[in-house]
Amino acid sequence: MTPPPRFAPRDDSAHPPMIHPDYRSSRSRGPVRPLLLVPQTLTELSGPVFGEGAIGELDSDLTRNAARNGEPIGERIVVSGRVLDEAGRPVAGTLVEIWQANAAGRYVHRRDRHPAPLDPNFLGAGRCLTDAEGRFRFLTIRPGPYPWQNHDNAWRPSHIHFSLFGPAFLTRLVTQMYFPGDPLLAHDPIFQSVPAPARERLIARFALDLAVPGFATAYSFDIVLRGPAETPMENR
Amino acid sequence: MPAITPSQTVGPFFAYGLLPQEYGYAGIAGSRLVAPDTPGEHILLYGRVVDGEGRPVEDAMLEIWQADAEGRYADAPDGGRADFFGFGRTGTDGEGRFRFETVKPGRVPAPDGRLQAPHIAMIVTARGLLNHLFTRIYFEDEEAANAEDPVLARVPEARRPSLIAARQTLGGMPAYRFEVRLQGEAETVFFEFVP
Numbered sequence: 001m002t003p004p005p006r007f008a009p010r011d012d013s014a015h016p017p018m019i020h021p022d023y024r025s026s027r028s029r030g031p032v033r034p035l036l037l038v039p040q041t042l043t044e045l046s047g048p049v050f051g052e053g054a055i056g057e058l059d060s061d062l063t064r065n066a067a068r069n070g071e072p073i074g075e076r077i078v079v080s081g082r083v084l085d086e087a088g089r090p091v092a093g094t095l096v097e098i099w100q101a102n103a104a105g106r107y108v109h110r111r112d113r114h115p116a117p118l119d120p121n122f123l124g125a126g127r128c129l130t131d132a133e134g135r136f137r138f139l140t141i142r143p144g145p146y147p148w149q150n151h152d153n154a155w156r157p158s159h160i161h162f163s164l165f166g167p168a169f170l171t172r173l174v175t176q177m178y179f180p181g182d183p184l185l186a187h188d189p190i191f192q193s194v195p196a197p198a199r200e201r202l203i204a205r206f207a208l209d210l211a212v213p214g215f216a217t218a219y220s221f222d223i224v225l226r227g228p229a230e231t232p233m234e235n236r
Numbered sequence: 237m238p239a240i241t242p243s244q245t246v247g248p249f250f251a252y253g254l255l256p257q258e259y260g261y262a263g264i265a266g267s268r269l270v271a272p273d274t275p276g277e278h279i280l281l282y283g284r285v286v287d288g289e290g291r292p293v294e295d296a297m298l299e300i301w302q303a304d305a306e307g308r309y310a311d312a313p314d315g316g317r318a319d320f321f322g323f324g325r326t327g328t329d330g331e332g333r334f335r336f337e338t339v340k341p342g343r344v345p346a347p348d349g350r351l352q353a354p355h356i357a358m359i360v361t362a363r364g365l366l367n368h369l370f371t372r373i374y375f376e377d378e379e380a381a382n383a384e385d386p387v388l389a390r391v392p393e394a395r396r397p398s399l400i401a402a403r404q405t406l407g408g409m410p411a412y413r414f415e416v417r418l419q420g421e422a423e424t425v426f427f428e429f430v431p
Contacts (some may be wrong), residue, residue, distance in 0.1 A: 004313035011240045016366035023245075025364030026290040029418045035428035042344050043357050044370075044429045046312040047301060048323035066261075084238050095264065099253025108259065109249035111295075117255045125253035127264070161247060163254060166311075169301045170429055174361055174368055176244040184383035193366050194242040201241050204386045224238045229431035 004045040006229040007170050008086055010035075014198040022189035024150050040170065047169040050095040052129065059127045062140035066123030073119055074103025074141035076216035079177070079204070082134040083164060086227025090134030091171075096223075098138060099125045105144030105158075110216075113148050139154040139216060145184055157184035157191065166225040177221045178203045243368065246361040248295045254326050255297070259280045267326035267347025269300075269338040274320050276305025276339035280411035281356065281373065281401065284332045287364075288419025296362035298417075300324045300336060300373075302355075307342030317359055340375065353381035353388065361424075367396075369426040373414050374400045393426055398424045 018030035058065040063072055083091040100218075101107045101124060104116040108123055112156035122141060130136050143158045160175045166172065178185060180203050185191050191199065201224075246254075257263040270278055281300070283292040303309050306319040312318075321338070327333050343351040353374055360369040374382055382388055388396060401412035417424045 007429075009430050010428050014240045015243045018365075018367060020366060023364070023366065025245075026366055027364075028291070029293065029362060029364030031423055031426050032288070032419050033423055033426075036391060036425050037430050038387045038427050039347055040429040040431055041347055041352060041387065042309065042312060043301070043303075043352070043355070043372075048265070048321065049311040050264055056262060073297075076427065084237060086240055087424075088238050097254060097264070099250060101249075107249040108252045110251075112249055115347040123252060123256075123259075123261070125256060125261070160248065161253065169357055169359070170370075172299075172359055172368060173241060174243060174246050175241055176247075188357065190366070192243060193245075198239065198242045202244070222238070223241045226240065227237075230425060 004042065006040050006045065007168065007226045008229050010226070016193035018054040020189060020193035025192055036042065044170040047165060047167065047171070048186050049093075050129065050165070055127060055129055060138050062122065062124060062126045062138060065126060067121040070121050072102065072122035072141050076139065077142050078137065078139055078210055078212060078216050078218035079160060079221060080135065080210055080218065081138035081221040081223060083130050083136065083166070083223045083225065084134055084226050085166070089227070090130070090132070091130045091166055091225055092130055092134055094130050094167070095127060095137045095165050096130060097127045100140065100143040100161050101146055103141050103144050105146030116144070116146065124156060126201060142179070150189060155184050155187070155189050157182040162223065164223060164225060171225045173223070173225055175204060175223070179219065180206055245363060245366050246297060248363040251327055251358050255325065265325040267324055267336050269320060269322065269324045269336065274339055276319070276362060277410065278337065279340050280335060280337055280406050280409050281414060282333070282335040282406070282411060283357055283414040283416065284415060285328050285360065285362070285416040286332055286418065290420070291420065292328070292330070293362050294326045294330050294332055296332070298326055298328070298334050299359040300338070302338065303341040303344045305342050307344045307398045309344065343381060347424070348386065350384070350386070353378050353385035355385075370429065371416065371424050371426055372399055373412070375412060376400050376403045395425050398422055407426050408410060408412065
């Protein structure tokens, strides 16, 4: 039995610290002690693989997957991109889950108290599997910004939450996609918690070439998961 | 080479997206990993998530990944074929509590070819956690196996108890209690796995 391939170390230069004091909730929740380094084992090198059975027909179309008596209100957008690993290889057949606020900046979640309207035709959650090239594609509504209690006059920039698995338990990633040119990004402690050189990786690109003429504009967002510990051979 | 995408918090409002069963939609996984006929010893895994001030974390999401009772992972790179999927996901309640129904896992190989002690891998996410956290749940009644586990061996002795679930009985079922302490004196050990 050949040992399963290992993954590169965590790139600490890209991820936020555990505690970013401007993000208030992190102060009492982020661990204080450094992560304990241990060897990768079969436990972390394996992971759940979700097949087509996990995906319903409308799961990637958020404009229709919860519609009751019409279409959701707001600006229709395509959000698509590729999931790659740090070696640039596509991550095929992996589960991508998204969730977001509606156009008014309101979440369906029961604890969301923002006095903005819910949309009876919009849930704001979707999922899909990447194709052989690592591509995913969602049709949704551009989410609105919303106020939160972190500090006085705090607003989250418009964003879409992403959850990905990749090939192993170790390649799990939970992140957020932001929109280009959003003036709230400069004031958002969650976005600003990312080291400056890596922040722009969380901002989608406006992609007119991916738009559906007469129907929806488009944003492109590529996602990179942890890659192999050793650069794979080019000519196998 | 492309550069890795930074992590961001799961935030407080993930449930309708990641645990949509609570909202009447189909989900990809839940807190029950077993069917009545899944081979192995059926157990409850339950506990609480608390913050640095001892307050319950009422909006955490926990995911677990484990081998079946024979020590096989589903779809593993070693070709293992497990009796069950081995992945679970749940949220904490208003008191920070969580609960899974699963089987006690068997022993899986360590990198050096010996065996690891039975354990369940856990990912912790929550509002306030900018990065998800990896921890492991070991079992109190596996003293001999725990003593030779290569991952536990790297954990300073004083911190090992934070990774060992206490065996109890709950409603007639074997139950293991595990506390996730995000900060503080008894902060849970969180891992980074290196090649």
